Amino acid sequence: MNAKEPGKVFGEAGRPLVDAPAKHGTAFSITLTGPNEIQSSGLGRRSEIRYYRLGEDLDRHLAEFLQKASVGHSPIDRQGPYPVPHPKIERVPGFGLVEFLGHFSRQNFRERVLEATHADLIAQYEESLALGNEKRARIQKRMIVVWLLIATFKGALLGLLSKLSLKSVSSPE
Amino acid sequence: MNIISKKEALILGQLASSAGSELYGLEMVKASNDALKLGTVYVTLNRLEEKGFVTSRREDNSERTVPRRLYQITGAGRRSYLAWSAAMMAFDQEMKGLTV
Numbered sequence: 001m002n003a004k005e006p007g008k009v010f011g012e013a014g015r016p017l018v019d020a021p022a023k024h025g026t027a028f029s030i031t032l033t034g035p036n037e038i039q040s041s042g043l044g045r046r047s048e049i050r051y052y053r054l055g056e057d058l059d060r061h062l063a064e065f066l067q068k069a070s071v072g073h074s075p076i077d078r079q080g081p082y083p084v085p086h087p088k089i090e091r092v093p094g095f096g097l098v099e100f101l102g103h104f105s106r107q108n109f110r111e112r113v114l115e116a117t118h119a120d121l122i123a124q125y126e127e128s129l130a131l132g133n134e135k136r137a138r139i140q141k142r143m144i145v146v147w148l149l150i151a152t153f154k155g156a157l158l159g160l161l162s163k164l165s166l167k168s169v170s171s172p173e
Numbered sequence: 174m175n176i177i178s179k180k181e182a183l184i185l186g187q188l189a190s191s192a193g194s195e196l197y198g199l200e201m202v203k204a205s206n207d208a209l210k211l212g213t214v215y216v217t218l219n220r221l222e223e224k225g226f227v228t229s230r231r232e233d234n235s236e237r238t239v240p241r242r243l244y245q246i247t248g249a250g251r252r253s254y255l256a257w258s259a260a261m262m263a264f265d266q267e268m269k270g271l272t273v
């Protein structure tokens with residue numbers, strides 16, 4: 001067997017050629033199963049077992065899992081970072097509070113006051129972030145809660161006052 | 174008859190001078206020189222909408238994280254604002270007459 005020949009895998013059948021530990025959420029192994037065939041099994045991102053023909057398919061497959069991996073007699077860099085994408089899903093600041101306050105208020109108030117105030121506060125916060133003014137953005141992020149509570153309090157107070165004034169107008173006196 | 178407060182008149186004045194275009198709360202707050210606050214502007218706008226002086230709709234812009242609410246003055250709102258500003262002007266003149 002020529003170790004320098006590109007696109008070929010050398011090793012004992014049934015023994016893993018690449019056996020990456022479960023790091024950063026992905027564990028997988030590549031095992032030589034036949035004279036011209038490997039078996040790849042992975043956990044995490046890829047849970048299925050796939051068979052690849054040797055050659056270009058293998059190179060592409062390895063590049064997918066390990067950036068610096070090479071098969072054969074070359075050393076396999078297991079210290080390098082695994083390219084496992086972890087998209088960070090962030091909730092808009094104040095979203096939870098809008099949802100919480102929305103449970104106690106009328107739909108009209110939630111749509112026209114809470115959501116509208118929240119939208120403007122978020123626009124202001126994003127504007128500061130876009131300008132690179134992180135200090136201002138941090139203050140605005142904290143103020144979202146304050147303004148939303150003020151809006152709810154004022155809305156409740158005005159609602160109460162209007163009810164009281166309606167009662168006094170409609171009273172027989 | 175609907176009575177207009179000073180803040181309501183300020184908002185109606187801004188909407189009336191916007192030449193029919195729609196405005197959102199933050200725009201009005203910025204233009205008011207701290208006379209309006211972001212936490213209370215929508216409460217006032219909601220009250221104006223209940224009175225029938227303004228109409229609102231949600232912005233159809235998918236690029237924004239949270240869509241804003243846009244406001245436009247109605248005919249009744251414009252008439253009420255004009256009546257309010259005329260009354261205020263007459264009141265000011267009356268007050269000047271008393272002090273002189």
